[in-house]
Amino acid sequence: MRLLALELILSLLDVRGHIPRFDDFRPAPAGTARALAAAIAVFAVLSLAIWATVWLATRLF
Template sequence: MRLLALDLILSLLDVRGHIPRFDDFRPAPATPAPAGLVLALAAAIVVLVGLSLAIWGTVWLAIHLL
């Protein structure tokens, strides 16, 4: 009953058309695309390498300034 009342209120406010229903969505593929997975892995590696180089550079600079 509560869902019917909510649906009635939303339809009276003309908001119901902007809220997607469950049958509006197309099913997503079960497994991610291999190219997307490789790209995400490459991005993660680049970020980790960049962070490790930044830490190494900071430590190296601190050692040489002391």
């Protein structure tokens, strides 16, 4: 019954057609995955550096 209600809500919102099926996904090329991993790593390092700077500034002053 819950699944039927969910299907009804999704069809009323016209969202059902935009949900991809599993076989619609194609594997990403290795270069794309490597670039995404590098971007995530850079973002994490920059976030930690900013956090450490703010933490140190609050401890010193």
